[in-house]
Amino acid sequence: MLRTLIAQYLVDGEPVGSRTLSRSSGLDVSPATIRNIMADLEEAGLVASPHTSAGRIPTPRGLRLFVDSLIELQPLARDEMVRLQRELPPGPTTVRDLAGNASALLSAMTHFAGVVMVPRQTDFPLRHIDFVPLPDARVLVILVFSDNQVQNRVIQLAKPLEGRVLEQAANYINEHFVGLRVDDIRAHLLRELREASSELHQLLSRTVELAAASFAPQDEDVLVSGQTNLMAYSELGNLERLRDLFEAFQKKNELLQLMETCAKAPGVRLFIGEESGFAALDGCSVVTASYGAQGRLLGAVGVIGPTRMAYDRVIPVVQATARLLSDALNRAATAL
Secondary structure, three states, X not given: OHHHHHHHHHHHOOOEOHHHHHHHHOOOOOHHHHHHXXXXXHXXXXXXXXXXXXXXXXXXXXXXXXXXXXXXXXXXXXXXXXXXHHHOOOOOOOHHHHHHHHHHHHHHHHOOXXXXXXXXXXXXXXXXXXXXXXXXXXXXXXXXXXXXXXXXXXXXXOOOOOHHHXXXXXXXXXXXXXXXXXXXXXXXXXXXXXXXXXXXXXXXXXXXXXXXXXXXXXXXXXXXXXXXXXXXXXXXXXXXXXXXXXXXXXXXXXXXXXXXXXXXXXXXXXXXXXXXXXXXXXXXXXXXXXXXXXXEEEEEEEEEEEOOOOHHHHHHHHHHHHHHHHHHHHXXXXXX
């Protein structure tokens, strides 16, 4: 009976009455029995009666029970899978471009806000590095990563280094450490420095100094698409609530924290209403799935929408997007 009530509510967003339940449930029970069941469900905190309506709607607790125990997930329709595969291309592209495509695609397919966490670039293997001397003991570092992303960073050294020394350091890293992530490169360099002969020690010490400045960690980012879709849902139509929600999208701090939490464990994570722990997302549901490459979790993809969403359809879309994003990153890493 609870499953029937929630399924009906998710379709039309209106309180569900006993007569509708009697027709839809397929159960041969009397109206009095249905009223008694509804009273029991309300006492258990799974449904509520809004205003003076005779019908009932599910509470966040009821939706949680529905998602955990009663939902019947359907495989993603073939045309939707084809669309995902077509718009998340396997060809050469950067992880940020892929994340942007995934975010926009999730929004377009669900009509909610699509959210994708972009991992630190230094989580990807290095393909090439160059050092270019600049005035005042500064150095331009050109980093090329396995996902084809090129980063230019300007670092400040304690004292200037000659162009010849910078070239030697770049050649050493490119010869010995291409294909490794920067944290691994740093660890290898420090170990080699401890074990180096005197003639190598000077080169390695300078290379370590350059690597330490060049490979400084950078924060992750989160890309959001289709925020304005949420304005179409009456549940989120309160101007103050929308303002808080859009401010959270703009500042990204809380949203990034939530996505980082979701990225730490494989599989689907789902937060209903206050479960996210962030006031701006009260009244919303967040559905995410983690993605990664070469056995490492790198980030999460997901959607944010009203608690009244078709979970049986949204969850497979999010799962498939995460899987295809992982596949694309694995192909890029294999091609290195």
